[in-house]
Amino acid sequence: xxxxxxxxxxxxxxxxxxxxxxxxxxxxxxxxxxxxxxxxxxxxxxxxxxxxxxxxxxxxxxxxxxxxxxxxxxxxxxxxxxxxxxxxxxxxxxxxxxxxxxxxxxxxxxxxxxxxxxxxxxxxxxxxxxxxxxxxxxxxxxxxxxxxxxxxxxxxxxxxxxxxxxxxxxxxxxxxxxxxxxxxxxxxxxxxxxxxxxxxxxxxxxxxxxxxxxxxxxxxxxxxxxxxxxxxxxxxxxxxxxxxxxxxxxxxxxxxxxxxxxxxxxxxxxxxxxxxxxxxxxxxxxxxxxxxxxxxxxxxxxxxxxxxxxxxxxxxxxxxxxxxxxxxxxxxxxxxxxxxxxxxxxxxxxxxxxxxxxxxxxxxxxxxxxxxxxxxxxxxxxxxxxxxxxxxxxxxxxxxxxxxxxxxxxxxxxxxxxxxxxxxxxxxxxxxxxxxxxxxxxxxxxxxxxxxxxxxxxxxxxxxxxxxxxxxxxxxxxxxxxxxxxxxxxxxxxxxxxxxxxxxxxxxxxxxxxxxxxxxxxxxxxxxxxxxxxxxxxxxxxxxxxxxxxxxxxxxxxxxxxxxxxxxxxxxxxxxxxxxxxxxxxxxxxxxxxxxxxxxxxxxxxxxxxxxxxxxxxxxxxxxxxxxxxxxxxxxxxxxxxxxxxxxxxxxxxxxxxxxxxxxxxxxxxx
Numbered sequence: 329x330x331x332x333x334x335x336x337x338x339x340x341x342x343x344x345x346x347x348x349x350x351x352x353x354x355x356x357x358x359x360x361x362x363x364x365x366x367x368x369x370x371x372x373x374x375x376x377x378x379x380x381x382x383x384x385x386x387x388x389x390x391x392x393x394x395x396x397x398x399x400x401x402x403x404x405x406x407x408x409x410x411x412x413x414x415x416x417x418x419x420x421x422x423x424x425x426x427x428x429x430x431x432x433x434x435x436x437x438x439x440x441x442x443x444x445x446x447x448x449x450x451x452x453x454x455x456x457x458x459x460x461x462x463x464x465x466x467x468x469x470x471x472x473x474x475x476x477x478x479x480x481x482x483x484x485x486x487x488x489x490x491x492x493x494x495x496x497x498x499x500x501x502x503x504x505x506x507x508x509x510x511x512x513x514x515x516x517x518x519x520x521x522x523x524x525x526x527x528x529x530x531x532x533x534x535x536x537x538x539x540x541x542x543x544x545x546x547x548x549x550x551x552x553x554x555x556x557x558x559x560x561x562x563x564x565x566x567x568x569x570x571x572x573x574x575x576x577x578x579x580x581x582x583x584x585x586x587x588x589x590x591x592x593x594x595x596x597x598x599x600x601x602x603x604x605x606x607x608x609x610x611x612x613x614x615x616x617x618x619x620x621x622x623x624x625x626x627x628x629x630x631x632x633x634x635x636x637x638x639x640x641x642x643x644x645x646x647x648x649x650x651x652x653x654x655x656x657x658x659x660x661x662x663x664x665x666x667x668x669x670x671x672x673x674x675x676x677x678x679x680x681x682x683x684x685x686x687x688x689x690x691x692x693x694x695x696x697x698x699x700x701x702x703x704x705x706x707x708x709x710x711x712x713x714x715x716x717x718x719x720x721x722x723x724x725x726x727x728x729x730x731x732x733x734x735x736x737x738x739x740x741x742x743x744x745x746x747x748x749x750x751x752x753x754x755x756x757x758x759x760x761x762x763x764x765x766x767x768x769x770x771x772x773x774x775x776x777x778x779x780x781x782x783x784x785x786x787x788x789x790x791x792x793x794x795x796x797x798x799x800x801x802x803x804x805x806x807x808x809x810x811x812x813x814x815x816x817x818x819x820x821x822x823x824x825x826x827x828x829x830x831x832x833x834x835x836x837x838x839x840x841x842x843x844x845x846x847x848x849x850x851x852x853x854x855x856x857x858x859x860x861x862x863x864x865x866x867x868x869x870x871x872x873x874x875x876x877x878x879x880x881x882x883x884x885x886x887x888x889x890x891x892x893x894x895x896x897x898x899x900x901x902x903x904x905x906x907x908x909x910x911x912x913x914x915x916x917x918x919x920x921x922x923x924x925x926x927x928x929x930x931x932x933x934x935x936x937x938x939x940x941x942x943x944x945x946x947x948x949x950x951x952x953x954x955x956x957x958x959x960x961x962x963x964x965x966x967x968x969x970x971x972x973x974x975x976x977x978x979x980x981x982x983x984x985x986x987x988x989x990x991x992x993x994x995x996x997x998x999x
Contacts, residue, residue, distance in 0.1 A: 344371065346373060372385040393411065401489070418483075425509050443479055446479075450482065451501055454470075459589060461510075495548075520898050595978055606972065610890050705737040710739050719743040722738070723796055725749040737802075738795070740801070774865050781794065800884070809877070824856070824875070829847075830881070832886070833885070850881075893972070904980050909988075946975070
């Protein structure tokens, strides 16, 4: 007989507790402290955590069972079917939840009654959510009833990928007292988790079209069934779903009474609905039928990581988090001593989705460029186009979806290098197959990675173009580089060139919504230009004058899907929020003068500095992009992009506010 069972014989509650967990070392002590000691047994069902979750759980008296992640509903159903449960009553508790003293007393009293004398088979428990350390008592989030307490053997979770509810064989009722819900892993983790939730929710809504309407709804409590019906039948049809959610939660459900924190929370709920809407649009654009939604490959779904496994770090060269340790076989230069003048990649012509023609013309140095020059460069162009004396360095991390098309666009170059940050997919193998020279260096930051390439990669040409894997050269850009670089020197006498990028989204060029042209310094003389870290990216540090190219490269920022875009921009917003704290020190008068500078980068940074001080910044930027920059002329793609950009700016604003609060609290603590 276990120690907990012995305590049960002494009159403690006849309850077994199940806590699913993955990397919950910051939350699990609070959950366990609220249930260990007065229940029979506490089972922590761990999904192969890599932190101290298991160690903490065992030290606090819980029994840890390791089960690889099966999915939200499937993981809990596995626990109900396979754990050695003995108590007459079961309580399901998430690792970021805890039971209050009042609820503990109510549960104990209920469990010590003869189960046959209790007519209900299960009970709903009211949950109070904390956001940024404060309770949310309105916003349509309180009261919030979840069926968590039930008789052993009478309940299971519905077959749903996210926001699953429990189905109970018997009557149900509600308990009087609260449990608390607070995720202490930080705002970035909170956003990343709900990014994944929105992907799963969009898939559920899409799959529902292939099912009979209202499936299982009759078994749910009326309020839950009604919300489910609205979610299936009304939400997908609403224009501006995020706006309606905000108006409903902030005004109709009195989120305004929760103060500034209520405003932030309602904005987050609006963002969540907007994400679902965007991902539904993405599923439609992908041409996947509702009946096939469940079989979408993981690489398409964007769900590359299990619940809880969220990067809080600085990102990577490929816009993904990088392992802290790189396998020994890849920790050094992969290229086996080839001389710098080795022949370039032997690229094979291949039709690719990113090689399509882009309609439209732009001006460049007094001439108009034909639309044929504004497409991805392909191997078929090699015979008829010039070859500028420029080496190409491509930064990668887990880019097997992009690297082939990227290297195909480098077919004009006889010196292509790939600098990888420790990919765990086939990025390096594909790059080597295509003839590129591959190197591996652990990622620290974008500026550091680009400088490592300058210092350590033996290139053939003096000039280098630093490219990302989701970017493509255009024939127009290749021709212009050939005109500007003669005999290894710039005809303009500059040490680096800024290059505009064509943002591609929903198979079209965002000429208006993405603020074209936006410049990045990519073509450099490494003897006179280096990089430094800046926000979530890098900026150049030239030792001489800089120039600008008129012709663009193509940027497929959404090639891995909306889910992945928000995953990396969640990290970017954290980095930019920290950077913004220093930007706020720039005097407004100075920023105003910089708005009229000749350098477009100076103007852009001045706009950012002023933007950090703006109220309702996210809304203002959306209005600016849609109407001042004429984003509406890009159609549905432009509208969706401006929504995503507005969400990003909103995340930056909220995270800046959180940082300011932490600084004030720190100052108060010191005083």
